[in-house]
Amino acid sequence: MPSSDPYGDLVRSPLGRRLTGALGLPRPAQLRRLEAGTPEFAGDVLVLGEGPGAEQARALVSAVGARPVGDAPAEGGLTGVVACFDAVTHPGELSATALALGGALRSLGASAHVVTVVRDPEQAEDAAEQAARAGVIGLTRSLAHEMRRGGTANALLLRDGAALSDAGPAGALAFLLSPRSAFVSGQPLPVGPGTPAPSSPEGESEAPLAGRVAVVTGAARGIGAAILRTLARDGATVIGVDLPAAGEDLMRLVNELGGTALALDITAPDAGRRLLEHARARHGRLDVVVHNAGITKDRMLANMDAARWDAVLAVNTASQLAINEVLLAEDARDTVARDLRIVGLASISGIAGNRGQTNYAASKAGVMGLTAATAPVLAARGGGITAVAPGFIETEMTARIPLLTRELGRRLSSLQQGGRPEDVAEAVAFLASPGASGVNGTTLRVCGQAMMGA
Amino acid sequence: MSTEPRTPATDRPALAGGALRPAVVVGSNRIPFARAHTAYREVTNQEMLTAAIDGLVARFGLQGERLGQVTAGAVLKHPRDFNLTRECVMGSALSSETPAADVQVACATGMEAIGTLADKIRLGRIDSAIGGGVDSISDSPVSYTDGARRVLFDLNAAKTLKDRVRAVSRLRPGHLVPQPAGAGEPRTGMSMGEHQALTTHEWGITRQAQDELAAASHQRLAAAYDAGVMDDLVTPFRGLTRDNNLRPDSSVEKLAKLKPAFGRHLGDEATMTAGNSTPLTDGASAVLLSSEGWAAERGLPVLAEVVDVENAAVDFVDGRDGLLMAPVYAVPRLLDRHGLTLQDLDFVEIHEAFAGTVLATLAAWEDESFCRERLGLSGALGSVDRAKLNVHGSSLAAGHPFAATGGRVVGLLSQTLHQAGEGSLGLVSVCAAGGQGIVALLRGR
Numbered sequence: 001m002p003s004s005d006p007y008g009d010l011v012r013s014p015l016g017r018r019l020t021g022a023l024g025l026p027r028p029a030q031l032r033r034l035e036a037g038t039p040e041f042a043g044d045v046l047v048l049g050e051g052p053g054a055e056q057a058r059a060l061v062s063a064v065g066a067r068p069v070g071d072a073p074a075e076g077g078l079t080g081v082v083a084c085f086d087a088v089t090h091p092g093e094l095s096a097t098a099l100a101l102g103g104a105l106r107s108l109g110a111s112a113h114v115v116t117v118v119r120d121p122e123q124a125e126d127a128a129e130q131a132a133r134a135g136v137i138g139l140t141r142s143l144a145h146e147m148r149r150g151g152t153a154n155a156l157l158l159r160d161g162a163a164l165s166d167a168g169p170a171g172a173l174a175f176l177l178s179p180r181s182a183f184v185s186g187q188p189l190p191v192g193p194g195t196p197a198p199s200s201p202e203g204e205s206e207a208p209l210a211g212r213v214a215v216v217t218g219a220a221r222g223i224g225a226a227i228l229r230t231l232a233r234d235g236a237t238v239i240g241v242d243l244p245a246a247g248e249d250l251m252r253l254v255n256e257l258g259g260t261a262l263a264l265d266i267t268a269p270d271a272g273r274r275l276l277e278h279a280r281a282r283h284g285r286l287d288v289v290v291h292n293a294g295i296t297k298d299r300m301l302a303n304m305d306a307a308r309w310d311a312v313l314a315v316n317t318a319s320q321l322a323i324n325e326v327l328l329a330e331d332a333r334d335t336v337a338r339d340l341r342i343v344g345l346a347s348i349s350g351i352a353g354n355r356g357q358t359n360y361a362a363s364k365a366g367v368m369g370l371t372a373a374t375a376p377v378l379a380a381r382g383g384g385i386t387a388v389a390p391g392f393i394e395t396e397m398t399a400r401i402p403l404l405t406r407e408l409g410r411r412l413s414s415l416q417q418g419g420r421p422e423d424v425a426e427a428v429a430f431l432a433s434p435g436a437s438g439v440n441g442t443t444l445r446v447c448g449q450a451m452m453g454a
Numbered sequence: 455m456s457t458e459p460r461t462p463a464t465d466r467p468a469l470a471g472g473a474l475r476p477a478v479v480v481g482s483n484r485i486p487f488a489r490a491h492t493a494y495r496e497v498t499n500q501e502m503l504t505a506a507i508d509g510l511v512a513r514f515g516l517q518g519e520r521l522g523q524v525t526a527g528a529v530l531k532h533p534r535d536f537n538l539t540r541e542c543v544m545g546s547a548l549s550s551e552t553p554a555a556d557v558q559v560a561c562a563t564g565m566e567a568i569g570t571l572a573d574k575i576r577l578g579r580i581d582s583a584i585g586g587g588v589d590s591i592s593d594s595p596v597s598y599t600d601g602a603r604r605v606l607f608d609l610n611a612a613k614t615l616k617d618r619v620r621a622v623s624r625l626r627p628g629h630l631v632p633q634p635a636g637a638g639e640p641r642t643g644m645s646m647g648e649h650q651a652l653t654t655h656e657w658g659i660t661r662q663a664q665d666e667l668a669a670a671s672h673q674r675l676a677a678a679y680d681a682g683v684m685d686d687l688v689t690p691f692r693g694l695t696r697d698n699n700l701r702p703d704s705s706v707e708k709l710a711k712l713k714p715a716f717g718r719h720l721g722d723e724a725t726m727t728a729g730n731s732t733p734l735t736d737g738a739s740a741v742l743l744s745s746e747g748w749a750a751e752r753g754l755p756v757l758a759e760v761v762d763v764e765n766a767a768v769d770f771v772d773g774r775d776g777l778l779m780a781p782v783y784a785v786p787r788l789l790d791r792h793g794l795t796l797q798d799l800d801f802v803e804i805h806e807a808f809a810g811t812v813l814a815t816l817a818a819w820e821d822e823s824f825c826r827e828r829l830g831l832s833g834a835l836g837s838v839d840r841a842k843l844n845v846h847g848s849s850l851a852a853g854h855p856f857a858a859t860g861g862r863v864v865g866l867l868s869q870t871l872h873q874a875g876e877g878s879l880g881l882v883s884v885c886a887a888g889g890q891g892i893v894a895l896l897r898g899r
């Protein structure tokens with residue numbers, strides 16, 4: 001595929017590097033992403049902080065196959081840092097670990113991942129404690145802006161008395177330290193204790209979705225196709241859903257991955273029932289639902305008509321509500337797993353708003369709303385519902401945005417580049433996996449810390 | 455070696471002493487049909503049939519599956535495609551260990567494929583199969599004249615320069631005129647349309663009745679697409695999502711404006727136009743057949759049972775019958791075998807080669823003396839309720855890629871019967887060149 005980011009290509013050339021350096025222009029780094037055949041975790045991960053979190057972090061870093069170290073090596077090359085603030089009760093206690101973290105930054109290798117660990121400020125006992133915990137989020141967001149060479153910084157917020165070593169936080173930490181989260185930066189991720197995944201003799205990390213059946217709507221092209229591929233890579237049996245008119249692309253993808261194709265208009269009144277029947281008859285179960293299908297019909301609100309408004313709300317939001325209702329109903333229990341995981345696609349437009357997108361922003365903010373509201377239902381059955389809010393992602397759709405607007409969309413983020421469909425897919429695959437059992441009701445941004453709505 | 459039978463007789467296939475078992479239709483897939491030299495101008499038969507099979511594979515999750523057999527064919531087939539179906543299987547997502555065969559019974563090719571595969575399943579020789587067909591006018595072979603071929607063969611055999619010069623010197627300009635494959639009957643030199651024009655005239659079928667049938671075909675197929683009836687029957691191909699011959703706004707008034715295209719020698723009594731005749735079309739279809747057990751093991755649906763198939767042929771050269779009238783004979787024989795009448799059928803699919811073909815067929819069954827004298831019945835076979843006839847449109851709207859029509863109709867009718875409910879009965883009738891026809895009885899599941 002020819003690159004649609006000529007500036008990014010220029011910056012990575014020797015001449016371009018000198019030119020952009022001399023002019024003080026943005027210099028986006030090549031992000032390290034998960035590739036087949038290369039280990040997900042390698043190298044040294046610095047663990048900072050006192051208290052139970054640090055001890056548990058060292059064990060978790062070892063468990064995923066990296067090497068925990070206590071001091072930044074002089075020769076550099078750190079692949080990650082876990083900075084544990086989980087015991088802070090007063091803002092005055094932040095400085096030691098924060099400054100140690102600062103001292104280690106020059107030792108980071110390319111595409112390094114910094115994770116701060118802190119208890120969720122919303123669940124603090126008193127003002128001083130909440131100030132300290134909230135402070136860590138502020139520190140992390142600022143650090144994300146300061147990261148160089150494609151590095152990221154995110155905050156893992158322990159909720160509901162969770163220990164870092166519990167299944168939920170352990171899974172989230174692994175994701176945030178992994179190249180799978182290459183385009184996630186500046187984000188706080190609240191995580192509860194979660195539930196340990198049933199042990200698998202084949203090794204969980206290799207195929208976290210082995211034996212599970214996952215459906216993805218809007219799967220024929222773009223981000224949906226990347227999600228279908230990633231879920232299949234992670235071991236899931238996939239059901240690709242798209243409009244009948246997208247059948248040719250869907251057919252090729254499904255035949256390549258193995259699985260089944262279902263031609264379905266998700267706004268049809270019987271869409272949920274047909275989806276359930278397909279899963280029941282063909283696969284006998286359903287463990288993961290990814291509501292990816294979405295449309296834009298942009299107009300300034302002054303020029304908006306009912307057709308454009310209603311179509312966007314119907315596809316992007318109402319279809320998710322209607323399908324969830326069918327899948328969560330009592331009579332679907334023979335097929336739908338107790339620990340069902342639902343992932344909806346939101347957008348940073350739904351967080352920050354975007355000129356010309358009142359309908360789209362309403363629909364995507366709606367997805368975040370329904371995700372939060374449905375979380376208790378899923379929690380009661382041991383599952384989860386989450387959303388992913390992509391920022392600027394390089395797709396066929398964004399390639400059609402006028403050049404200047406496109407350049408702004410790309411560069412106005414800490415990573416100074418657009419993400420790839422695979423970046424969104426990796427976040428969805430994590431949230432769909434048993435490793436995300438501690439994450440529920442949350443919307444995770446995959447935006448390279450876009451300035452929009454930050 | 456033990457002589458003890460390892461399998462009790464009741465569990466054995468019919469071939470080995472067990473009972474016959476039903477052959478069922480699991481589902482079907484086709485690509486949208488395209489008028490010749492339009493959307494699929496650059497596409498080969500092999501690409502189209504592979505796409506039809508791959509759509510079926512994706513719909514039912516059959517990637518890497520070894521099926522019992524795939525049988526299909528093309529009427530206009532290039533000699534290089536001698537192993538067309540096998541090549542399509544090897545290029546598809548099916549296991550390459552799936553055997554394949556080509557068949558050819560003109561416009562009834564798909565019906566022959568489906569009928570013989572159903573019999574193999576019933577006998578227990580195979581458990582699963584795909585039957586279908588493909589045709590392309592756009593990819594049809596063009597051959598040299600016999601004279602040119604003779605020269606080329608002699609040139610190839612020539613050993614000396616003198617022999618070569620002698621061979622080439624026999625070449626005449628007329629030899630180089632290409633010979634496109636045609637739809638003409640070799641024994642009469644007449645096109646299919648001209649043959650049908652005679653039959654249409656003989657049965658007194660009016661222009662009005664033909665145009666009404668054509669308009670209804672377009673309107674019904676358009677409504678079927680709009681209602682999602684085609685969602686599980688068609689997979690888009692090369693940017694085409696619906697049959698491009700389909701004219702949803704077709705009406706009797708618009709069709710009445712067309713000039714006759716066939717039977718012009720009949721003067722004012724010529725009634726067949728481009729509007730009430732099917733156009734030359736490119737397309738492919740595939741139907742997944744299996745035993746009930748094979749479908750159940752995979753959680754696949756069962757839409758209908760292929761109850762029986764009947765082939766017939768008429769002597770249109772020296773005899774009294776029209777070229778496309780063989781189904782008129784086949785249907786009463788098929789129904790009689792099962793103790794059924796036309797009135798027992800819930801749906802009737804008569805392939806619309808021409809509107810006149812369908813109407814002449816219906817007229818013949820309503821004609822008491824014809825049914826007595828020619829079909830050997832005690833009276834008229836009876837009328838077909840128009841509300842049961844081609845309920846979602848037929849070839850006048852969809853088009854007719856010769857070998858692909860049988861799969862299109864069997865797939866559509868199976869879904870229709872499944873929705874109508876268990877035990878509903880449907881008839882398929884497909885006429886073919888050479889005075890042939892194949893009809894089938896399907897029962898809904």
